[in-house]
Amino acid sequence: MKKLSLVLVIALALCALPIAARAEGTLTVYNWYDYIDESVLDDFTAETGIKVDYVMFTTVEEMYVKMTTGGGKYDIIVPSDYIIERLIKDDMLTPMDFEKMPNAKANLLDNMWTADYDVGNLYSVPYMWGTVGILYNTEYVDEEITSWSSLFDPQYKRDVFMLDSIRDTMGVTLKFLGYNLNERSEEALGKVRDLLIKQKQDGIVQGYLVDEVKDKMVGGEAAMAVMWSGDAMYAIEDNDSLVYVVPEEGSNVWIDALCIPKTSENAEAAMKFIDFLCREDIAQRNYDYIHYCSPIRQVVEGLDEEEAANPAVNPSQEIIARCDFFHDIMDYMDVYNKYWMEIRS
Numbered sequence: 007m008k009k010l011s012l013v014l015v016i017a018l019a020l021c022a023l024p025i026a027a028r029a030e031g032t033l034t035v036y037n038w039y040d041y042i043d044e045s046v047l048d049d050f051t052a053e054t055g056i057k058v059d060y061v062m063f064t065t066v067e068e069m070y071v072k073m074t075t076g077g078g079k080y081d082i083i084v085p086s087d088y089i090i091e092r093l094i095k096d097d098m099l100t101p102m103d104f105e106k107m108p109n110a111k112a113n114l115l116d117n118m119w120t121a122d123y124d125v126g127n128l129y130s131v132p133y134m135w136g137t138v139g140i141l142y143n144t145e146y147v148d149e150e151i152t153s154w155s156s157l158f159d160p161q162y163k164r165d166v167f168m169l170d171s172i173r174d175t176m177g178v179t180l181k182f183l184g185y186n187l188n189e190r191s192e193e194a195l196g197k198v199r200d201l202l203i204k205q206k207q208d209g210i211v212q213g214y215l216v217d218e219v220k221d222k223m224v225g226g227e228a229a230m231a232v233m234w235s236g237d238a239m240y241a242i243e244d245n246d247s248l249v250y251v252v253p254e255e256g257s258n259v260w261i262d263a264l265c266i267p268k269t270s271e272n273a274e275a276a277m278k279f280i281d282f283l284c285r286e287d288i289a290q291r292n293y294d295y296i297h298y299c300s301p302i303r304q305v306v307e308g309l310d311e312e313e314a315a316n317p318a319v320n321p322s323q324e325i326i327a328r329c330d331f332f333h334d335i336m337d338y339m340d341v342y343n344k345y346w347m348e349i350r351s
Contacts, residue, residue: 032057033275036072036080038262039064039217041134043295050282056275064216065171073098073267081270082279087123087261088173088332090130095334099129100266100273107131107281114284118301121261123331130263131280132301134292136235137259137321137329138174139252143245146229154182154253156230158201163209167222167231168202170214172346173332174258175202178232181255187330190338199345206349214350223248236298239318243297250318256328259321261301 039062047058061078063069066086072078073093085093093099104111110131118132119125142151146165157166169175177187179198189195205211212228220237222228224244233241238250264283266276282288289302299319300306306320313319321329335342 033081034059035082036061037084043291081272081276088334091123091334106277109281109284113302130265132263134298135261136298138257141233141238142230145247165229167219168214169232188333195345202349235318239297259329
């Protein structure tokens with residue numbers, strides 16, 4: 007009886023512990039490929055005792071499918087703005103408690119609280135942000151690139167890489183044709199399809215790529231590529247012949263943010279990890295590694311003069327003004343997917 011009572015006492019004591027004390031075992035983080043300085047994971051474990059199982063995806067659509075088909079159980083995910091909007095509609099995210107995340111509460115830039123996909127960051131904490139533009143090689147291009155039209159110019163035959171991303175590639179083509187990024191018109195999407203197919207038929211496109219494109223541009227394998235700003239900055243650092251531009255017709259400005267799925271069994275530890283990433287020194291290390299725009303005030307204030315003037319690192323208000331956020335168009339994605347399949351085939 008005494009042994010039984012002792013077991014019961016221990017069990018009751020464990021139940022009385024705070025959730026964080028009982029749940030801090032392992033966090034499973036589902037993030038983009040090559041999108042964190044992995045040494046910070048070791049430092050988080052050293053400071054907290056919480057191990058991090060780090061899993062990667064290549065496109066946000068891939069992440070969403072995995073989330074919605076039961077393909078994995080994650081404590082933290084890093085979706086883009088329009089997918090966050092969709093996940094909120096699907097009631098799949100845990101609300102954030104900023105009282106438990108003092109670094110996030112104090113250090114986020116003011117404009118990071120007002121994005122319309124999740125006003126006030128009720129379900130998300132910005133991780134990185136940036137733009138989509140053209141990275142071009144001045145050794146192969148004799149003109150200053152200012153327009154998306156260069157992607158369709160026959161003089162760059164076999165010299166253009168496109169992004170293997172449905173929203174990005176169709177989105178910048180919509181912008182070039184004068185439409186909204188979130189267009190819901192079969193006529194408009196049909197024009198996008200026709201132009202992108204003609205681009206392939208004219209032999210301009212060398213390939214549709216994602217992560218590997220930055221290294222190919224460093225290696226001088228094409229004249230230009232549609233690219234996310236951080237990947238562009240990575241490439242520029244290794245090849246000073248490369249230049250990044252957000253074309254005059256406008257583009258996509260985006261935010262990737264940290265979210266906690268409702269299926270997480272470790273939400274308290276997840277918030278601790280998110281707050282860790284918002285700490286000034288950790289955010290600086292991730293910025294130095296990833297090269298995307300940081301949402302942390304101290305990192306932005308610490309940019310040197312050259313970085314502050316670089317549109318890949320710190321886009322001006324004039325650039326941002328001609329860019330739009332993607333929004334969730336899940337109810338219209340069948341139409342996008344139909345045209346995308348025709349483009350890619």
